[in-house]
Amino acid sequence: MSLGDLALIVAAGLAGPLLAAGRRGFVPVVAGEILAGVILGRSGFDVIHADDATVSFLAEAGFAMLMLTVGMHIPLRDRRLRRALGRRALAAGVAAIAASFGELSDRDGVPAAVVQIGLQEHVITPALGAALTLAALTTLGFCALGTDLLRRRATPSASVPPTPLGVG
Template identity: 40%
Template sequence: MGLVALVGPLLNLPRRLSMPVVVGELMVGIVFGATGLRLFDASDPTFSFMAQVGFALVMFIAGTHVPFHDPNLRRGLGLGLIRAAVVGALCVPAGLAIARYFGTSHGLVYAVIMASSSASLVVPALGGVKIAGRQPTAMIMQIAVADAAAIVALPVVMAPDRVLKAVAGTAAVIVLAAIYGFVTHSRYQSRMRAVSRSHRLALEMRIVLLALFVLAAVAVSMGVSVMLAGFALGIAVSVNGEPKRLKRQMFALTEGFFAPLFFVWLGSSIDLRALAEEPRSIGLGIALAVVGIGLHLLPAVAKQPWAMAAVTAGQLGIPIGAVALGQAHGMLEVWEDPAFLLSAVITIGAVAMLAPRVAATIQAEANPQGV
C-alpha cells in the first residue's frame, strides 16, 4: 500500500504531466480498487480505520491553514460567508429541479452535494502554498463554511430521525475543540515547548494526536464525521498559533503516510463500473457536477477570481458520506450511488486542472511586487 502510494508524487515529477499529488493517489486507488483490479478492499476494517485516521489528519492540516492572524481575515470571513450562503441557497432550487428531471425525491440531498466544498481536497491540491490576502482568505473561509454546513446538513436531509443526535455531536466536537484551544493557550505552553525541544519528546504532537483521537471518537459515537473533528482541532491550533516544530511534525506524519493512505482508500472505494449498468446514473453525475461548478462560479461576477470560485466546487467527503448514509438507511436508488461518485470525480478533475492557476494567483497576491 505504501509502495503504490508513491505513484502520486511520481506523477507530479514530469513537468508536462504534472498534477496534484492527491489526484495521483486517487487514481492509484481507482486502478487497484473496486473499479479496476480489485486488489484493495476498502471495506477491510484495518484499511478503513487507518484511512479514517488519515481523513482526520488531512482535515486537521486544512484547519491549520485557516489564516486567523491574517489582517484580511475579517473581510475574508465576511466574503466567504456571503458566497457560501448565496451558493447554498441557489443549490436548493437547482437540486429540486434535477430531482424532478430524473424522477426522484432527493432534491435536498442533491442540493447539499452541490453546495459542499472540500478543504481536504483543495488545500493539498494547492501544494502547501501559504494562504494570505483578501481573496485567498475569502476562498478558504467559503470552503470551510460550506464544508461544515454540508457535514451538518447531510444527515438532516438523509436521516431526519437522527437530526438531534447529529446536532448534539457537532456541538460537542466544537466545544471540546474550543476547550483544547483554551487549555493549551496558557502560561504552561511555553514551558512544555521548551522541555519538549530540549529533550526531543515531541510532546506537542503527542498531545495533538491524543486530542484528535478523542474528538474523532466523540464524533463517530454521535454520528458525526471525523472530518469535523480534524477541522475543528486544526482551527483551534491555528488560533493559538501553530509552532513550527509541530507544523513540520504533523505535516510529515500526514503527508508521509496517512494522507496518501486515505486518498488511495477513497479511490479504491469508488466503483465506476456501476455507471455502465444505468445510463441515468451518468446523466445525474454529470448534472450534479456541471450545475454545482456553475453555481460556485457565480461569485466571479462579484470580482472573485474565476479559478478560485471554480475550485470551491470540489466535492469529496460529502458525496462519499451520502453514499454511506444511503446504503445504511436504504433511501437511495441503486443507480444514485455511482452518480454521486462520478460527480465527485468530475469536480476533482476540475480542481486538479485549476489548482496550479489558483496557487499562482495566491502567490501573486501575497507578493504583488514580485519581491
C-alpha cells in the same frame, strides 16, 4: 490482509509522488494517489478489498490526511475569502455542529452516548466521534486564528507558543 497487499498499497501510495516528480509535475501528488486507489479498488480492478479491517483503517487514515492537506491549502488569511464567506461560513459551522449533536440524541432527547455507555462496550459511537472531531478541528482553527491575532498585538518581547499544528 497479506504482505503482498500491503506492498501493493505502499506502491500505489508512491504513485502520486512519482507522477508529480520533476520540474513540471504530471499531476498533483494527491490526484495521483486518488487515481491509484480508484484503479486498485472496487471501482477499478478490485485488487484491494475494502472489507478487510486493515484496509478500512488505512482508508480512513488516508482520508483524514487528505482532509488535513486540503485544509492546510485553504488561504485563511486572504481578506477576499473572509469577506466572501463572512456570516455564511459562521452559520454553516454552527449548523454542522448542531447537526452532529442532533445525531447524538434519541427520541426522548436523552443523549444517545449516555444511553450507550451502559448498553455497549463501545462508548464512542460514529456520531459522537464525528462531533468530537468537528469540535477538535474547530478548536484548532480558533487556536490558529487566535495565535495570529495575539502575535499581531504582542510586544516584541512577548512570546506566544505555537499552536498544536505548528501554525503561526
